[in-house]
Amino acid sequence: MLDRHGLGTAREGARGANPRLIAPALDLVRLRATVGDDWQFMKELCRTFMASSRSLLEELQHAVSCEDRPQVKAVAHKLKGGAGSVCAQRIMDLSLALEHTALGAPGNELAGMVDQIRAALGECASVVEVYFS
Amino acid sequence: LNVAAPLRLLLVEDEPTQLLLTQRMLRQGGYEVETASDGATALAKLATGRFQLLVTDWEMPGMDGPTLCRKVRATRLPGYLYILLLTGQIATRSVVIGLEAGADDYVRKPADEAELLARLAAGRRIVQLEQSLRDANAQIKRLSVTDPLVSAFNRRYLNEQLLQEVDLARRRQQPLSVILADLDYFKSINDQYGHQIGDEVLIHFVAQASGVLRDEIDWVARFGGEEFVVVLPGIGLAAAVTVAEQIRARCANAVIATEAGDLKFTASFGVATLSATRGSNAAAATMLLREADAALYRSKREGRNRITGADRL
Numbered sequence: 206m207l208d209r210h211g212l213g214t215a216r217e218g219a220r221g222a223n224p225r226l227i228a229p230a231l232d233l234v235r236l237r238a239t240v241g242d243d244w245q246f247m248k249e250l251c252r253t254f255m256a257s258s259r260s261l262l263e264e265l266q267h268a269v270s271c272e273d274r275p276q277v278k279a280v281a282h283k284l285k286g287g288a289g290s291v292c293a294q295r296i297m298d299l300s301l302a303l304e305h306t307a308l309g310a311p312g313n314e315l316a317g318m319v320d321q322i323r324a325a326l327g328e329c330a331s332v333v334e335v336y337f338s
Numbered sequence: 339l340n341v342a343a344p345l346r347l348l349l350v351e352d353e354p355t356q357l358l359l360t361q362r363m364l365r366q367g368g369y370e371v372e373t374a375s376d377g378a379t380a381l382a383k384l385a386t387g388r389f390q391l392l393v394t395d396w397e398m399p400g401m402d403g404p405t406l407c408r409k410v411r412a413t414r415l416p417g418y419l420y421i422l423l424l425t426g427q428i429a430t431r432s433v434v435i436g437l438e439a440g441a442d443d444y445v446r447k448p449a450d451e452a453e454l455l456a457r458l459a460a461g462r463r464i465v466q467l468e469q470s471l472r473d474a475n476a477q478i479k480r481l482s483v484t485d486p487l488v489s490a491f492n493r494r495y496l497n498e499q500l501l502q503e504v505d506l507a508r509r510r511q512q513p514l515s516v517i518l519a520d521l522d523y524f525k526s527i528n529d530q531y532g533h534q535i536g537d538e539v540l541i542h543f544v545a546q547a548s549g550v551l552r553d554e555i556d557w558v559a560r561f562g563g564e565e566f567v568v569v570l571p572g573i574g575l576a577a578a579v580t581v582a583e584q585i586r587a588r589c590a591n592a593v594i595a596t597e598a599g600d601l602k603f604t605a606s607f608g609v610a611t612l613s614a615t616r617g618s619n620a621a622a623a624t625m626l627l628r629e630a631d632a633a634l635y636r637s638k639r640e641g642r643n644r645i646t647g648a649d650r651l
Contacts (some may be wrong), residue, residue, distance in 0.1 A: 212441075236350070240359070242363070242424045246362065249357060249358065250358055250359060253354050253355050253358050254354075254355040257353065257354045258355075259354055270593075276647070279397070279570070282397055282426065283352065283353050283397070284428065285357035285426075286355075286356050286395075286447060286448075287353045287354070287356060289356075289448040290353075290355040290356045290359045290448065291355060
């Protein structure tokens, strides 16, 4: 369970695999190294991220369905920044990919990436629920 | 700017998680941090002039970081604002755009705490250096227009500022009065008590006069020797005579303790109001002082420790 939530050494055993697939949803070890042993702040930060990213996900969904590609790019960029702040590596990677491909990739590919982000966000929510409830 | 006091920093970031994290870094770095989530709100806050440092995200809805930088640089602020851009842009061209827009420095995102604080420390040094230069300039300017003994304005300031007052009074069609004051028997004071005590009397006169004047409106200048000019914008002759009477009474009632015993002093006053509606401002100012001087002369001639308005000439 610790590995799955980024508290163990999940990366070490996955050499050669697609980093997007093995990146932890929420790397709490790295986050703790960044913000220090301030559990309360980590909790506040993660909860802020969850609230913000849920809203951004809705914006993404809407922008993709409207084919508003500049907006897809802008929202993906914003989501990437928030994810980077809490070490949500998988969401960060997916958002980066979405940001880079937003203007050119087919619509169904973008929609697929949004689905992956939604799934990764769901995993983050589980981690937050387990550690910060 | 107190060097020990925390600098006020405005952090502009539209993404709440990054805002929270960066805000915490900056507070731990000793900065007093306020936040804004968009460029327009940031500009409104910066216009208050309360901030010395700006840390802004690059990509924001509505107004991006470089646009915010350009608008800030086009705004007149009381002091230098050091701007640091936070950017996910990695291309050199983007960095150049940010710096050309008016940013002083940039940090790539995600920001490393140590790097961010080190770069801001460099900004702090620049802000503090600029502030100390501004303070020094203000001090030089203050000294250049202040009489070093009595701390009233000097003759140079009188010559320049009276013209401005005349100009303003004429444009606003408002009265402008001056009181010319001369300490009575000042030479005797110097001879009897010494010049040090004479200097104290001069200082005392300015203190008594300042005590009845309106802050930031009326002002006193040393005309030379023991003569002073009090300038009263927006005040007509009758009211100016009343002000002169208040100063006269305060001087006459004051007691200065000296080693040689208590010292009392008086002053004579001439009061005049701007009347010339034609001619140059310089000519009108000269006329105003000339009328006040003639009135003062009459006060002296009629026994001193009294006031004469120019209407009695």
